[in-house]
Amino acid sequence: MNKTQQSVIFINYFSLGILMPVLNLIFLERGADLKTLPLLIGLYALSALIFELPSGICGDLLGRKTAFLLSAVMKLFSLTLLIAADDITLLIPCVILNGMSRAFSSGSLDALFIEQAVEAHGQDCIPSVSSRLSILEAAGFAAGSISGGFISYWGGTEGVIMVQGGLTVIVFLLCVVGIREKKERKENEKRVALGAHLRMGKEAVISSGSLKYVLLGMFFTGLLISSIETYWQPVYLEVSALKDATWTLGLVSFMGFFMSAMGNAASEKLLIKYPLGKWNIYGICRLSFSLILVILSLQTNTPGFLLGYAGFYLFHGMGNVAENTLINQYTPNHIRASILSLSSFVFQLGCLSASLASSFLAARITIAGIWKLSGNLCFVSLIILLVQVMKRNKTIIDPKTP
Structure with a gap:
């Protein structure tokens, strides 16, 4: 670039x-x-x-x-x-x-x-x-x-x-x-006619096998991101020693983006060092991503919350690079923008689903309960997803470009 x-x-x-x-x-x-x-x-x-x-x-x-x-x-x-x-x-x-x-x-x-x-x-x-x-x-x-x-x-x-x-x-x-x-x-x-283009996109998702599992994983990423973004501000102010210091919210938000960037850089080095381990890196990062939300739900003081929040976005950034690498290696050039938009669509669908579920659950359980439920649900779902990939490939290996 x-x-x-x-x-x-x-x-x-x-x-x-x-x-x-x-x-x-x-x-x-x-x-x-x-x-x-x-x-x-x-x-x-x-x-x-x-x-x-x-x-x-x-x-x-x-x-x-x-x-x-x-x-x-x-x-x-x-x-x-x-x-x-x-x-x-x-x-x-x-x-x-x-x-x-x-x-x-x-x-x-x-x-x-x-x-x-x-x-x-x-x-x-x-x-x-x-x-x-x-x-x-x-x-x-x-x-x-x-x-x-x-x-x-x-x-x-x-x-x-x-x-x-x-x-x-x-x-x-x-x-x-x-x-x-x-x-x-x-x-x-x-x-290329629109109908033919849509058929090529459908064929790419179905025939490539593991691409559909990466796209499905983006649904759970959206669910987790929406769960934390909706509620982290009131939770932070509740556990913070500075109850009225709303100016610190900008600094916490900055820390999240910064840790995500650090995760991006770390993931790049891992993917270059272990080019056959893309699925392994993706799986470890996304499973850690899910578990940290559960850990974050247990924090009752500022240092614990900040450490959990930083870890959440660190593994989010690491998983994003592995995820994007898998999607782009499975995707042919002529439909690349469509597949990337499909991945964003699935991510947004996860966000919207989390918002609707949170709205329903908020009157019944605490925010900590919502985070525990979301983290555990995504962890179990991702385990099932990764097992399916392993069954298909016999072992998790580097994807081949169609």
Whole structure:
């Protein structure tokens, strides 16, 4: 990956991270209330879920760069509506466009950069490229989330929106000028009918065997992430010695992103050192990921919570690189964006399932109980999943590219 490619990825995630600490506050300031706020968040998630697969197909048939540029245009329209909003009527199309933008950006440039790297350096470079993409994502979110707090303090919520808009324009221009996609490949792909493309994607998932197990694993990843992201703030404030120090939430969030980036880097080194052990690394990281959520549910003081939270995101980052490496090695170039969007779709489905289940369980059991249930459920499910992979391959081995 060259410097322009890395800059586009980092700035894009930095701009997304800027809005994360204050987005709900902005919605409340611009017409939402405590009753409609969850509906807006749910509408965003639903919009992203619905457009995940169409965005991937768009990336494969019309070009990955085109899909990403469409994402930036949608983001700018969404921010324009957010600036103008003074009631719920403008916030609804705002969050729908934001969800569509998220769907079209996920996996589009990742697919292009991985494809270009494989063409230039072969399959062995996939762990390094996957790690670099994950590190840039985590670093961008971390830097953006901290910056968003300061920007909102100095420039208000409008300042945050304007900064994100400016960064989106910069990303758009950098992508137009600095990122190249082979025209001949796009011309070939435009001749593929939609129905044929869908059949190729279905065949790739079914015929490759173990790919469907990696995709299924992403469901449990989404379930675990949603479980902790929904409730970690109130749990932390409850066990913290500084009960009213809400400013520390930004630092804890930064620590999570930082540990995820450290996990990305560690996983890359393991995958390069043990190229035949991708499934082993994936399995160990995801099982540890599940168990740490159970351990985190038992913490009653700040040091214990912070150690558990850091460990959770460390193994999350490690598992992500192994997971992405497996997906990309099983996936042919001509449907790569579609499969990456399918993986994101399954992840979002896990998040949505966890949200619905948590909503039902919250009135019946404690947050610690929800975390224990989620962690144990995912641990047992992943054990079953890994046993199925081992049965299929006789032993967990390096995947072969179709």
